[in-house]
Amino acid sequence: MFVEQRIVTLFKRNAHHTLTYWSVFFSFGLCIAFLGPTILDLKCQTNSTLSQITWVFFSQQFCLLIGSTVGGIFKRTLFSALSALFVSALFISVIFAIIPLCNNVLVLAIAMAVSGLAMGIIDTIANIQLVTIYQKDSAVFLQALHFFIGFGALVSPLIADPFLSEHGCGNHTENGTEMMHHFRNLLRNSPIAAQNINQSHLPHGGGEEESIVHYAFWIMALINLPVPIIVLFLMYREQLIPCCPRSTPRLLDKDELAMENQQGAEGTEVEQAAHEGGGHGDxxxxxxxxxxxxxxxxxxxxxxxxxxxxxxxxxxxxxxxxxxxxxxxxxxxxxxxxxxxxxxxxxxxxxxxxxxxxxxxxxxxxxxxxxxxxxxxxxxxxxxxxxxxxxxxxxxxxxxxxxxxxxxxxxxxxxxxxxxxxxxxxxxxxxxxxxxxxxxxxxxxxxxxxxxxxxxxxxxxxxxxxxxxxxxxxxxxxxxxxxxxxxTAGTTKKSAMVEEETPEQNGSAKVEPEKEAGKS
Missing domain, CATH: 1.20.1250.20 (MFS general substrate transporter like domains)
Incomplete structure (x- = not known):
């Protein structure tokens, strides 16, 4: 077979968890590449300058970095990890739904920062959980995980394009349309690049058209809404929802199950590494x-x-x-x-x-x-x-x-x-x-x-x-x-110590029966 039966069995055993993390990362990819194409429409919506909007997107990237840094805190138990994923995925849908209502650049910056924090937490937790589940076999599943974020980033402009205004806040002239295409294509992939654009090049003047970009954000919120539902269903199956009765004991955590699989080959080394490394965390x-x-x-x-x-x-x-x-x-x-x-x-x-x-x-x-x-x-x-x-x-x-x-x-x-x-x-x-x-x-x-x-x-x-x-x-x-x-040197040293102790124990075990026989 192209894939070992062991890998297939391991995937089937953890399929629900793995598919949940993959779906979360597809949503993450949609979100991370979705905001760039709408930057000019959001500039018109908030009546702000291009430089101000650029720093709004920078606030999202900065909070994404913070979320990635502190995301490891929520890995301590399966309940906290899935709860953080559920709340973060739900926040992303809510933020996308309220972005069209943000008519002030400061309010928009706060909304973007919250969404960035949520996406950063998702980024860290999903990677950590897959590594914990599959350990030495995690490379294959991590590649698939990051395929979904790339696929989401590829698809997201297709969702946004039909709702982007052709002229923004500018004139309905041919040159203005061409210039607007120029800036939109540039900013679609890098909000930071907006800092390098001279604002005097942007077309200004009469003839504004009504923006319909809010429909794109609402569609994005609906597309993302099944993700927290999927995470919630996984929590229900694992009996991690406090309000649901537990008729049977909860199944083993996936990281515990993966640890048992690894212990058959190298249990001693894993336990020693766990003692020294302190475990995944923030x-x-x-x-x-x-x-x-x-x-x-x-x-x-x-x-x-x-x-x-x-x-x-x-x-x-x-x-x-x-x-x-x-x-x-x-x-x-x-x-x-x-x-x-x-x-x-x-x-x-x-x-x-x-x-x-x-x-x-x-x-x-x-x-x-x-x-x-x-x-x-x-x-x-x-x-x-x-x-x-x-x-x-x-x-x-x-x-x-x-x-x-x-x-x-x-x-x-x-x-x-x-x-x-x-x-x-x-x-x-x-x-x-x-x-x-x-x-x-x-x-x-x-x-x-x-x-x-x-x-x-x-x-x-x-x-x-x-x-x-x-x-x-x-x-x-x-x-x-x-x-x-x-x-390797540490493992060899421990094995030598065990071998030295074993003959001594065997010798003492032989002496005891001889003493007992002499007494009798």
């Missing part, structure tokens, strides 16, 4: 002295370097998706606005296809090889884009290749680091937080460099960031080998 609980005492340097470096790799690679994803349109319409390529508008869609489509293809590849090949292949492939692709910077044809090809190579780095890195740390450390929370921070910081950094140095610096920044990511990953690989040797 970053602050991971930094307590009791959890850090006696751990080797390699343990800390794996967390730090793994987070740095995702800081760089997810930063490239955010920056490329945000500024590839602006790069394409500028000299020397100077594509038309309509043609350049396909580039972000190609990039997200390549990410989605790459994550889909990575599901069987992760099953067949070690994740460390896939990580090295993807990092080298991303460097080569961006370097070729830099060399062939005048070729519009290769810009489309390179955009697809870049999205393909970057697509599976995050789930592979998650599975790789958790495997090294025996699935008991704080790697998931730290990696998710680092990835979100990198996407936020790199967008601002690359955008400011493009504004001062020109569009050519866009690809140069990509090459530098990708090379730094590869060097950091090589360092991570070195410390991973060091940590594996440390765990």
């Amino acid at each position: 970053i602050f609980s991971c930094c307590q002295n009791d959890n850090l005492r006696g751990l080797p340097v390699s343990f800390f470096m794996i967390h730090i370097l793994g987070g740095m790799v995702l800081f760089m690679t997810d930063g490239i994803v955010g920056a490329y998706a945000g500024f590839v349109y602006a790069y394409a319409v500028a000299p020397p390529i100077s594509l038309s606005h309509k043609t350049a508008g396909y580039l972000p869609s190609i990039f997200w489509a390549a990410i989605t296809a790459g994550r889909l293809l990575s599901i069987p590849l992760t099953y067949r090949f070690p994740v460390v090889r896939l990580l090295m292949f993807n990092l080298v492939g991303a460097i080569v692709t961006v370097l070729l884009l830099l060399i062939l910077y005048t070729s519009s044809t290769f810009l489309f090809v390179g955009t697809g290749l870049c999205g393909f190579f970057l697509s599976s780095i995050f789930p592979c890195m998650l599975a790789y680091t958790e495997d090294i740390l025996s699935y008991q450390g704080c790697a998931t929370t730290i990696l998710v937080t680092s990835a979100g921070m990198g996407e936020m910081v790199m967008q601002v950094l690359v955008g400011s460099i493009i504004q001062t140095e020109g569009s050519y610096s866009f690809l140069l920044c990509g090459v530098i960031i990708a090379c730094i990511g590869l060097m950091v990953f090589i360092g991570l690989f070195f410390f991973a080998r060091m940590h594996t040797n440390y765990l």
